Amino acid sequence: MTRRKMLITGAGAGIGAALAARAADAGYTIGVMDADELRARDVAEKLDNAVALAGDVRDAADMAAAVRRLGGVDVLVNNAGILRTSPLIDHSPDDFRLVMDVNLTGAFIAAQAAARHMQDHGGGAIINISSINALHPSPNCGAYVAAKAGLIGLTQQMSIEWGRFGIRVNAIAPGFIDGGMSSPYYANAKVRERRSAAVPLGRLGTVDDVADAAIFLASEQSAYINGVTLAVDGGVINSVLLQLPRE
Ligand SMILES: NC(=O)c1ccc[n+]([C@@H]2O[C@H](COP(=O)([O-])OP(=O)(O)OC[C@H]3O[C@@H](n4cnc5c(N)ncnc54)[C@H](O)[C@@H]3O)[C@@H](O)[C@H]2O)c1
Structure with a gap:
């Protein structure tokens, strides 16, 4: 049996590296x-059947080359x-554009490169790593919130346009994840404690929690799931009144 091919962007660290191992x-x-x-x-060397691909998701030529070098793609994870x-x-327009470019336009460019291959090869799955920030804004994260919300809209749009090619497109909204870009933040014990207490499951998430959800959305076990956003957050998006119980 031929092995399925998964292309993971941003797989050199954090959630992407954990997903590569899974x-x-x-x-x-x-x-x-x-x-x-x-x-x-570094990540690819430690794994069986992995190839390292240098490239920028903002660059259509890089993404097309990545699909070619991998020899095709069955699953793309826009991570x-x-x-x-x-x-x-005070947000600088340059920083705002950069965040939109990488987190939203880059995901579109990567998805387009993958879908162009998938439509001629029996379909596939695309998984967009958004954030609970797409559903709930948080202080000082303006450009990020806008880009991640846009990514959910893009997921829905792609799911209706590309379903007929056999391509399923879904998003994951990770919550408070103890790893990757949030590692410096959770190095602070007080932050860890406050954030953990706010989560109904009583703990921060791990990069493997997110990776496991991506493996599910890539698999045949999710064959009829298309266009959804799966929160991987221990229930925190529903917890706004948890700290204010009705006495
Ligand atoms: N860690 C969290 O708390 C958390 C929570 C919610 C959502 N997310 C999302 O999960 C995804 C992964 O986050 P992480 O925490 O693992 O981040 P990370 O910073 O640990 O890793 C991101 C990787 O992306 C690479 N990258 C950045 N710009 C790129 C580009 N233009 N082209 C190709 N690669 C690029 C970086 O070099 C880095 O290796 C991100 O989309 C992030 O927004 C993370």
């Missing part, structure tokens, strides 16, 4: 793509993302 266990051939070539190589924090009143 995908290797699940029997995929993995394209470990990252703008940071060294990181991509590359960046965060720039600032109150909106």
Whole structure:
């Protein structure tokens, strides 16, 4: 049986690297793509059936080359993302454009490159890593919130346009994840404690929690799921009144 091919953007660190390891266990051939070539190589070297791919999701030629070098793609995980924090009143337009470019336009460019291959090869699955910030804004995250909300809209749009090609497109909205870009934040014990207490399941999430959800949305077990956003957040998006119980 031929191995299915999973291309993961931003796979040189955090959630993407954890997913690459999970995908290797699940029997995929993995394209470990990252703008940071060294990181991509570090991750790929440790895995069976993984190839390191240097490239920027904002660049259509890079994405087309990544699909070619992997020898095709059955699953794309749009995971590359960046965060720039600032109150909106002071947010530099350049930073705003950069966040939109990587987190939203980059996901579109990568998805288009993958879908062009998938439509001629029996379909596939695309998974967009959004954030609970797409559903709930948080202080100083303006551009990130806008881009991640846009990514959910893009997921829905792609799901209706590409379903007829056998391509399923879904999003994941991770919550408070103890890893990746949030690692410096959760190094602070007080932040960890407050955030953990706000989660109905009583703990922060892990990069593997997110990776497991992506493996599910990539698999045949989710064959009829298309256009949804799966929160992987321990229930925190429903917890606004948890701290204010009705006495
Ligand atoms: N960690 C969290 O708390 C959290 C929570 C919600 C959502 N997310 C989302 O999960 C995804 C992964 O986050 P993470 O925490 O693992 O981040 P991370 O910073 O640890 O890793 C992101 C990787 O993306 C790469 N990258 C950045 N720009 C790129 C580009 N233009 N082209 C290709 N690669 C690029 C970086 O080099 C890096 O290796 C992001 O989309 C992020 O927004 C993370």
